[in-house]
Amino acid sequence: MIIKNSIEGSFHLTGGDFTNAGIASSELKSILTELGLDDNVIRRAAIATFEAEMNVIIHAIAGTIYYSIMPEHIKIIVNDMGPGIEDIELAMQEGYSTAPDWVREMGWGAGMGLPNMKKNSDEFKIDSVVGEGTTVEIIINIKQGLR
């Protein structure tokens, strides 16, 4: 599959909205599937986006997912308004989570989301300002052999 022009779009996310949580990532997954991209590329993009989406739902107030699908790679930026992260290095560690009990009862809060995003990305960046919000940037290469 060769993508000639970039395909772009965005989804709005509302913090705490567990009813609709995951719909954006599911839609992005459908778009990538329709484009006929490699299964593994689709899977990695879907997982990384979903973890980022869930972090906005769980930890932030509101956010936006921007995606652009280019010939060489998929870029996903998830931007939120929220508490931000004080110590990013700590937050990136497997098992570190500040999720409250009621979130853990739903199966979230293992502290694996950020490590999962990084693992599934070819490039991963995270930026955060305490009291303002967090931005993650996920890049996944489309061309086979690059990973």
Added chain:
Amino acid sequence: MTFRKIIATLEAEVIFNSIDIETEIYSVCSTDLMSDLLRFSIPESLLITGLTQPQVVRTAEIADVTAIAFIQDKRPEKEAIELARQKGISLVVTRLSMFTACGKLYVEGLRSFPEDNK
């Protein structure tokens, strides 16, 4: 292991089925942690879980799970069943505990990523 054999081994009740019952399922992930499922499962696996809310089905969709077995007679919520229908993920319920469900499937030869596929 075929889906048919999984259902028989778990003495499970089928809530919703979208696949050929003879479909081979090669791996299993038993967890109540969504990020663990996303991290450790491989596509076309069976998920064994005690969580019943729609979020589980949503996560299963992202993780390319083929079927979900709910343990200890836990019934998936109505919205979870509806979402599974839309996404074509099969749902079964077993009276067995997590331990016994996994043990029985293991004895019958089903194995789990990542231990055996690292």
